[in-house]
Amino acid sequence: MDLPAGAGDGDGREPGRAGFERACRLPNTVHSEIAAALPLPTLPATLGTDLHDHDEPLAEPDRPDMIMQAAAIARILASTDISHLGFTEADHVAVDPSECSLLWREVLKHNPDAFKFKPRTPQPPPSQGLLDGQEYHNREREKQFEDLAPNLTKARKDHPFPPDDTSSHREDLHNELSPDSVASRKPKVRKKDNSASSSGPSIPSSQEVIANFRELVEDFCGKAEIPDNADGDDWLSIALNDVKVLVNEITYVRSKGMLHEIPMDTLTCLLHVIDRQIRCSQGLSIDVKENPDAADAEHSVFSALESIHAALAIMTNPDMPKQLYREELIERIIDFSRHQIMDCMAASNPTFRALYKPAGNVTNDGDEDEDDMENGPASKKRRTASNLSARKSSANKVSASIYSAVQKLCLILGFLKELLTTVRLSDSCILQLAKTCFTTFLVDNMQLLQLKAIGVICMVFSSYTQHRSYLVDETLNLVRKLQFSKNAIRTYHLADEEQKQIQMITALLVHLVQFSANVPDSLKGTVNWSTIIDASVDANYPINCHEAATEACCLFWTNVLQRFTAAKSQDVPEAKGIIENLVQDLLTVLNLPEYPAAAPILEVLCVLLLQNAGLKSKDTSARCFAIDLLGGIASRLKRDSVICSKEKLWILQELTDAENDSSKILKNKCCVCLGGRGINMACDVCGRCFHPDCMGAGSQENLQRDSVCPLCFCKQQLSVLQSYYELENKEKGKRASTAHKKKTAIPDEVTAVDTVQQILLNYLQEAGPQDDGNLFSRWFYLCMWYKEDISSQEKIIYYLARLKSKEILRDSGSGLALSRDWAKKICLALGQKNSFSRGFDKILSLLLASLRENSPVIRAKALRAVSSIVEADPEVLGDKRVQSAVEGRFCDSAISVREAALELVGRHIASHPDVGLKYIEKVAERIKDTGVSVRKRAIKIIRDLCASNPNADTSHAFVEIISRVNDEESSVQDLVCKTFYELWFDEPSGSHKHLVADGSSVPMEIATKTEQIVDMLRKMPNHQPLITIIKRSLTLEFLPQSSKAAGINSSMMTSLRKRCELICRRLLERILQVEEGADNETKIHTLPYVLVLQAFCIVDPTLCTPVTDPSQFVVTLQPYLKNKVDSKSTAQLLESIIFVIDAVIPLIRKPPQTVVEELEQDLKQMIVRHSFLTVVHACIKCLSALSNAAGRGPRLLEYLVNLFYKHLSGPNSDGQVLGRSLFCLGLLLRYGYKLLAASENQLDFPKILELLKRRYLRRDDFSLKVRAMQALGYILIAKPDFMLQKDILNLIEASLSSDVDYRLKIQGLQNLYEYLRDAESQLTADSTGKPTVPYATNGGSEVPVAAGAGDTNICGGIIQLYWNSILERSLDMNDQVRHAALKIVEIVLRQGLVHPITCVPHLIALETDPVEGNSKLAHHLLMNMNEKYPSFFESRLGDGLQMSFRFFETIVSNHNVVATNMKSNPIAFVKPGISRIYRLIRANRNSRNKFVHSIVRKFISDSRSYPTIGFLVYCVEVLASLPFTSPDEPLYLVYDINRVIQIRAGAIEANLKNWTSMDQQQDVVGQQDIVGQQDVVGQQYMVDNVMHEPGGYPDQNLADSPQKMLNNSCSTSDVDMAKLQEDCHDAIAMQLLLKLKRHLKMVYSLTDARCQAFSLKDPPKPGEAISKQNIPLNINNTNISLPSCLQDVALVYQDFKTLLREDSMDYVLYTSATVQKKRLTPRSSSKVRRPVAVTRG
DSSP: OOOOTTOSOTTSOOHHHHHHHHHHTOOSSOHHHHGGGSOOOOOOTTTTGGGGGGOOOOOOTTSHHHHTTHHHHHHHHHTOOOGGGTOOGGGOOOOOGGGSOHHHHHHHHHOTTTTSOOOOOOOOOTTSOTTGGGHHIIIIIGGGGTTOOSOSHHHHHHOSOOOOOOSSGGGGGOOOOOHHHHHHHHHHHHHHHHHHOSOSSOOOOHHHHHHHHHHHHHHHHHHTOOOTTSOTTOOOOOOHHHHHHHHHHHHHHHHTTOGGGSOHHHHHHHHHHHHHHHHHHTTOOOOTTTOTTHHHHHHHHHHHHHHHHHHHHHHTSTTOOGGGOOHHHHHHHHHHHHHHHHHHHHHHOHHHHHHHSOSSSOOOOHHHHHHHHHTOOSSTTOOOHHHHHHHHHHGGGOOHHHHHHHHHHHHHHHHHHHHHHHSOOOHHHHHHHHHHHHHGGGOSSOHHHHHHHHHHHHHHHHHOGGGHHHHHHHHHHHHHHSOOOTTOOOOEEOTTOTTOEEOHHHHHHHHHHHHHSOOOGGGSSOOOHHHHHHOOOOTTHHHHHHHHHHHHHHHHHHHHHHHHHHSOGGGHHHHHHHHHHHHHHHHHHTTOTTOTTHHHHHHHHHHHHTTTTTTTOSOHHHHHHHHHHHHHHHHHHHHHHHHHHHOOOGGGHHHHOSOOOGGGSOSSSBTTTOOOSSOOEEETTTOOEEOTTTTTOTTOSSOOSEEOOHHHHHHHHHHHHHHHHHHHHHHTTOOOOHHHHHTOSSOSSOOHHHHHHHHHHHHHHHHSOSSHHHHHHHHHHHHHHHHHOTTGGGGHHHHHHHHTHHHHOTTSOOOOOOOHHHHHHHHHHHHTTSHHHHTHHHHHHHHHHHTTOSOHHHHHHHHHHHHHHHHHOGGGGGSHHHHHHHHHHTTOSSHHHHHHHHHHHHTTTTTOHHHHHHHHHHHHHGGGOSSHHHHHHHHHHHHHHHHHOTTSOOHHHHHHHHTTTTOSSHHHHHHHHHHHIIIIISOOTTTTSSBOTTSOSSBHHHHHHHHHHHHHHHTSSOSHHHHHHHHHHHHTTTSOHHHHHHOOOHHHHHHHHHHHHHHHHHHHHHHHHHHHHOOSSSOOTTHHHHHHHHHHHHHOGGGGSOSSOTTHHHHHHGGGGGOOOOSHHHHHHHHHHHHHHHHHGGGOSSOOHHHHHHHHHHHHHHHHHOSOHHHHHHHHHHHHHHHHHTTOOSHHHHHHHHHHHHHHHSSOOOHHHHHHHHHHHHHHHHHSHHHHHTSSSOOOHHHHHHHIIIIITTOSOHHHHHHHHHHHHHHHHHSGGGGGSHHHHHHHHHHTSTTSOHHHHHHHHHHHHHHHHHHHHHHHHHTOOOOOOOOOOOTTSSSOOOTTTTTTSHHHHHHHHHHHHHHHHTTOSSHHHHHHHHHHHHHHHHHTOSOGGGGHHHHHHHTTOSSHHHHHHHHHHHHHHHHHOHHHHHHTHHHHHHHHHHHHHHHHHOTTTOOHHHHHOGGGGTHHHHHHHHHHHTTSHHHHHHHHHHHHGGGSOOSSOOOOHHHHHHHHHHHHTOOOOSTHHHHHHHHHHHHHHHHHHHHHHHHHHHHHHHHHTSOOTTHHHHHHHHHHHHHHHHHHHTTOOTTOOHHHHTTTHHHHTTTOTTOOOHHHHHHHHHHHHHHHHHHHHHHHHHHHHHHTTOOHHHHHHOOTTSOOOTTOOOOOOOOOOOOTTOOOOOOSSHHHHHHHHHHHHHHHHHTTSOGGGOOGGGOOSSOOOOSOTTOOOOSSOSSOO
16 A cells, blocks of 8 residues: 555655655644644554463454544555565455454455555656645645644643553543544545445445434444333433444544434434533543542443544534524533533632632532632632642543543534534623633643633634633633743644744734634635635725724733732732733734734833833833833844844745845855755746755755745745736726826735745645634734735735635646745744834833932833843944933932943943943043942953953053052952053063064054053043053062962963063054154153153163163153253153163163263252252252262262252342252252261251251241252251251141141142151062051050050151140141141051041041042041941940031131021031941941940030030031931930930929929019010120030039129029039930931831831841921920020920920921921920930830
8 A cells, every 4th residue: 555646745845854744733732633644653563462361352343433533444454555574466355345344344344455566656846736736635644643743752741641541442442533634534534435336235325324324323323222111301311332323423424424414303302312411421520539439430430531522523524404403402512511611620729629610529510610610719829839740740640531431522622612603602601611621720731621621712703703701811810820930831832943942822922812803704715716706804804804803912911011000019029021922922923923912912012011000100110011021022022033134044045135036136155055066946937046955955856946935935926926916906896097008006016025925825834733713823924914014905805815725726837845944044034024023213212311310219120121221232222212221320429320331332342342432431430430340340340341452542441440449448449550561561462473563572452452552541630640650560560369379370470571571662662762753842752751661660660670770760851851941841851861870870780871860960060050949859869879889989069059059058148049958958958968978967957957957947938948848858857856856746746736837738748758758668669568467555655655666666656746746636627738738647557656546536527528539538548447447436435426526617717618598508418428437337237236225325514514505516417417228227226315305304493393393482573674684695605606616614614604694693502503504415416316216207107016116136127218398397396595594594404304295206207398497386285294204106
């Protein structure tokens, strides 16, 4: 037996490939449905021989259940090839039919040639018609797979029903036929047999078939009749085998197409009996757990299922009488099927049984069951992980009967789907059927049943439009009931997509939307051109279909999003997960050929998310979620766009090429792979050539060289359809004028878009499953394209014809096959032209707009969304809109947003440097960002950009990076140094291969790096950062500690030094080259090169002393000292050159004498005559080094000292000459002291000092006095022991006193600073560094010193003498003086010369310095101190606060230095500094509580002293401005305030009450006048006392009070008045604390209950958010003046009582509007308040 002649595809494809493609399109099914289509396996001959003894006897072949499989056996034998066995006609044996079994005879009835040998039938030629070659395929094979979705393998592997139990008759219950295969298999086989054979048993006639069927039905009905002695309602249950025989016979008659010819009474009687059979089985269950007698009920249940099969097979047959469709029978079928489906689901899934099946063996009716389903909990009882594991473990325990029932139920659902199109069912039937189908989705291990249910639901959705809203609601309820998870269960397998599945609910949604575009009834069957013409389809019908689909999408998404926004907080993650899973599935099927509805569904979602449901929502979480979804969708759109733009598929060239001339078609080359060899396929229309393998037809045996490519084939199809359409218009007389004809929608030629669209339609029609879903998919495509076509309404017939073009054009020929991969690429390309893809710009614009939202959370979300889009296509960063938006986020207020924006750009710098160059300036600005992570990310971005694009101009960015070399964060410093090390000093591979073209020995790579350094220095204010970079690079300080501990490779250090030497050599070469080509104008081009050389020389002078010629740099640079141009740039050039010479000279053993002599003369001339003192300073230093290194002796130095001494001691009155002489004399003595001291002519230092003190430090000329002070400092550096002398000590202390001019203060501090720097440099040079010694206090010394510091070197002793003066000057009114003193504090702390605790209060005060540089330096010192000595720092916080108040008073009182904005709100300049101090200790709970407590303690006075009211007001302002970040912090402050009030309030209130009672006993004569005078005095006292120094004694604060009371008639004794004012002072302090407490409760929304519940024993809750309102502290209405008589005490007492009474209120109810300047009036003056509150909030 061989394959039938028509088994192959008619379009020239090989049969094997066609079968393979069909098998690949069967993923969502099980083996029972496609087993009939699979070939028989070839088994080895010896299989089973070893088990022969254990074989059981074969089953009896003539059993009824075996006979009913005769048709299937005949069909299998007809398609089985046994030619490989070698049989011939001679091997045929004649057999007597009477001697054979009944099964053998039944097989021959279906196929008389079943057991005969037939030669191989040749394949049909490829030139046959378009559909003729596929006739057998369409009739015989495709019908087998109807209603099956695409893949078998996964479903078979995961199916929970293994056929384990094969010992019983249950395995015979499997019916593998789908409804259409039942109706189509037998006649086709018999028809073929009838034409192929003329012998064998005769085929019965139609009358015989009908008669036999009637006889069988009568016999069947007779078996069900009641006996004579039975009740009228009792019916006999028919045997299961009898029902199966009936089903088999109905199938046979139906296949003959004669079922509608059966008499009406026969069918009515049969359906009546079937109805009785179903009623007898109602309420029975085959679930063992539900029904203990399930084994007894199996016969009845399966008999009823087979009866339902028979009834539906009759009712779904075409042209049946309407009287057969009884509503009662249909409802009973649906109800019984529903109960059996529920039982099967409960048996296979324990979770479903627990949720939806009642406890106990109680049989429920349909209504109760529906209520259980409807009221099934959605979130509380949703399945958990444990449920899932229980379900999986029970999957293998399902009985074979359940498995068989599920198979039969799948078949029944298929018939019910067909019934929907056969007859119009009632609403009750439709609703119950829909409810049944939706129930199947509540379990995850019945994929086939769910697939059938999807088909039924979709058919209801299409045919019964009045129920669409109900179906959408049920879908939404199903979504709500399903389990959510990031890894949701996805069991719907996609066609040919490896390892890709989606959720069943998503598949249902997509199919529902596609079925919402209803195909016209006239196009659902077989059509021709006449059918198309006669179809009365309105021109707007496709548009209405598309709108119906959009409406369904809107209804679904609107309800889903409404439920999300209305969800409770605990249900929000669940709702998010459901929506995210849906979107993920839709993106998975997007642009797959079978699912065109995915794009409109996502489009509707995007539209809703862009409106009030998303970005415009008032709910922040909803907006954030919408941004996440839109970002994911937009990134997918952009990714598809990029893929499509890179796609080179030859079919898609039609869409991009405007001209389709033949010149662009490659001749003799394959259009797919562009190869030239092995071409044996060509299109006979366009001439395109192909390889068979490239076209997927490599193994076809019937290929010819000439064929038609898909493009040409579809063009021909559309051209014919156009011609038909035009001809039809002519016949109907619809011709228009010529002008109108030019506007007609039908073009002269078929457009490229139409052609490619038709290729996709043809692919779906050929390769897709031949079911309703395929038809609706193609119709959905046409509706979308119809809507996009502006002239579509003029050619509605043309679009209708395109739906089934192959059926209309049966003789149009055949085109080459199209692979699925090509189909997906075509679908992707066409998808770029729809409205969904065009909406990308709108989504991007609104996401960019979200970057400007006020909420940082939304901005961060939007930035991540834009990042996902950029990830798909980095070129998006080049868009000006994107660039502007992203650069705007570089300056965002939130650090996380700024870092994310930089990260967005940084990820694509290396791959797209051209895009990065557009952002480099804005990125460079972020190097100065306040966020550490932002600074580091910006540096890394520029580093990556420079590495990927070394020729780019990045000097500006380098300047920004190097400015952070002294960053306060050490990790940033290391990153900066590492960046420049990698860019400049790290040797790349192959760097020495190419030399500079100007004859230099320096490699080109070194020369390029050198120019980068010089270019950067040109834009820098000084070269100090460059010095730091070079220094740390040469020592590799930036390396992590792990690398240092492992040891640094010596070869690395050698290579590093060599590169630095080459850079210095290149700098020297460039100095010569630039100088030779430069003009003699004021602009000095060599200066940047000299400055860079000076930087290298400062770090390591040996880099400028090459081994081959050590004096090369000195000899080369010496001639530049003769430059006579007097300008600032020239002076800077000379200073740098002199410095290099000064550093290199000591390293040269024998410098050339001629050079030494010339240097001496040049230096001497410049010392005497040069106008810039910086050059003079460098010359003197260089001359001293030259005299010492060259062995020239002090001769020249002595000459210059004597020269300047004569000027100073003589009668010269020229101020400039005297000033220059003082400056030069001091420097000569400083640098030449050692040479001069060793000279024979000893210098008289005391005489020189006496001259300075007597003649110049007492001059009226202030400039000479400052210059003399400078000269004295230079001398004292050379002879520091002079500073210990009493006269010098007095002189220096006088210069540091507060009443001298600020310039003398600055000079005196500068002298000390230079002395410390010089001492530090000497210690470094001598390598005398000692290990760190822990600090200890020296009890006998006034100033504590570090152990081993002050007593081991003179430096420490000198600093101790002047330490107090230095600290006083650190709080000077002049900011320059403060800065000079602060620099000394920095170097003293660095060297450890004094105990650090001594300067903590001054540094805390300097934190509030209005000069930013001073406050930053003080904060840096405090931060380092807090890291090393936290106990010292915390112990002096209180003293520092008092000192900051004194400093604040000093600054505010100095009107000359206070800025205008500071005068208006002086306390605002204090708050940032105090906030920085608080941040240092905020991380430690104990430390911050100590800090707060130390301030609150200031409000408690002792018997000796109490702070001023002004200081208390300052403390309240400070406490109110602390930057609290957790609720624990303000709660502790309220707790501390409550503790003080509880201790002090009662006593204070009692004392004030006593004072008021004493006042009532006083004589009131003249009281009004006295009170008037007292008011004036009190106000003046308040003004004088509010900024008074805190910490004074009572007699200091109230020194003038006795004088005020001399004329006071009601005054008491001085002792009593002091006590009175002390009590009032305490009351005012308590009032300030109470107002601070009320302010805190208002700002931080603290209730009384929460304040009372606070306990120090409770640990703070991590991550607890704090809410803060912007309400200013208002204490303006507080009376802060101390009373001067008893009458004033009443006012203080009244205010205090009012605040105590109001303290019991919950101040959360207050708003900023209630904070008024006037005092709050008492609520009731008659109420008596308890003096002490027991508990306070």
